[in-house]
Amino acid sequence: MIDTIRRRSGQLLSFALLSLPFSTQSVAQGYPNKPITIVVPYPAGSPPDALARLLAKDLHDAVKQTVIVENKPGASGMIGAKAVASAAADGSTLLMHTPAWPAAKIFMKKPIVPVPEGLEPVTLVAEGRFALTAAGSLPAKNFNEMVSYAKANPGRLNFATTGGGDSLLYFHLMLKQKGIRIEPIQYKGSAEYAPALINNDAQLAFTPEYSMLPLVKDGKLKVLAVTGDKRSTVYPDVPTFKELGLPGIRNNWMGIFAPPGTPASLISKLNADLTAIIKSPEVSRRIQAIYFEPVGSSAQELRKRVDTEISEWSALARDVGIVAQ
Known part of the structure; x- marks a missing residue:
């Protein structure tokens, strides 16, 4: 009797383990089943807002679902970040953020949202000089x-x-x-x-x-x-910081983040959809028209960018005496 129970328990456990990947995959396969909101933690008309609205139409066309851009400015981007960090981890709420996200680790003793673990990176959308x-x-x-x-x-x-x-x-x-x-x-x-x-x-x-x-x-x-690795077409006679011996002064960037706990399969799905849009010739052209360079990175590359900036800026803050408030 005990052996029978053990065998049945083992079978149930094996079934549960085998079905786990399929359950996470089905989350991505069924996505999205409701409207998507891209939260921008800056005012309407700001560069992150312009990029979010540029992506929204093409994301709507790609996933056949309503895509809304919602501005939630304030507290150096933390109001919008909090709205996304506390949202359901189902891909229906995303955040378009900037280097203000890693910088919050330097300037704030207790950020409203923990940095960087409070958000899941999806893709680095574009860089601007x-x-x-x-x-x-x-x-x-x-x-x-x-x-x-x-x-x-x-x-x-x-x-x-x-x-x-x-x-x-x-x-x-x-x-x-x-x-x-x-x-x-x-x-x-x-x-x-x-x-x-x-x-x-x-x-x-x-x-x-x-x-x-x-x-x-x-x-x-x-x-x-x-900033930038090569000279600007807008100011071709102006040197880059890299030429001047200051390679640590880098481009601004805009990235998409998701709530913490978003399944990896869903992050992959979001990344695939968004990078395909960003790298398409028409969208790339429109991004360049507002003086940004399209990127469309992997989630891991955006995570590395955030981690690198936190590390470098923390060391700089110690050297120059910046104290978190």
């Missing part, structure tokens, strides 16, 4: 002249910042490696950078490559350096 933008009145024609001026006039220059994020970390990296002193001035948002630079209240700021282009063309502002 940063430009080191300067006031037109700055008495320096290029990056090296700016460094020389800063060394000769320590503390006389100011840079505009919102008080956190990867751009502030990159400023500290630049100051440390070039041995210069430039004082930060905190603004409520990056929309305040242009008037601050034009009025010479601040002399430097990290901005998206394209955002100050009309003011640069008018001579009111100038660009001293850009």
Whole structure:
């Protein structure tokens, strides 16, 4: 009798183990069975919002399901991150985030959502260049002249910042490696950078490559350096930070994340759908039209990017005395 029970128990266990992969696969095979929401933790009209809306239509066409873009700005992207982290892990709620996600590990003692384990990476959608933008009145024609001026006039220059994020970390990296002193001035948002630079209240700021282009063309502002492995087609005469010996100052990026606990099979399905869309000629063209470069990475590559930035920025924060608040 006992042997019979043991045999039946063993058979049931074997059946359960054998059926497990099929049950996880069926989750992906049945996906999506309800509308998909892409949460953007920034305002409408921001670069992450533009990319999310660009992807939404093609994702709708690919999965034959309604795709909604919902803006939830606030707390350096944490309001939106929390909404996704607490959502059902069924692929119906996704997040379009930026390097503000790993940077939260540096600037926040207790992030609302644990970084990085609070979200599951899906794919790195695209990268965008940063430009080191300067006031037109700055008495320096290029990056090296700016460094020389800063060394000769320590503390006389100011840079505009919102008080956190990867751009502030990159400023500290630049100051440390070039041995210069430039004082930060905190603004409520990056929309305040242009008037601050034009009025010479601040002399430097990290901005998206394209955002100050009309003011640069008018001579009111100038660009001293850009991120990226090769020179920008927008500013072909401007050197990259890599050329200037600062390879650690990298492009901005936008990535898709899912709630924690999302099954691996579902992450794979999402990654396959999204990367196919991102790498399609038409979508790639539309991404480039808004000054981003399409990527469409694996989930593992996005995870590595986040982990690398946390590691590098943590070391930098210790070196320059950044204290999490």
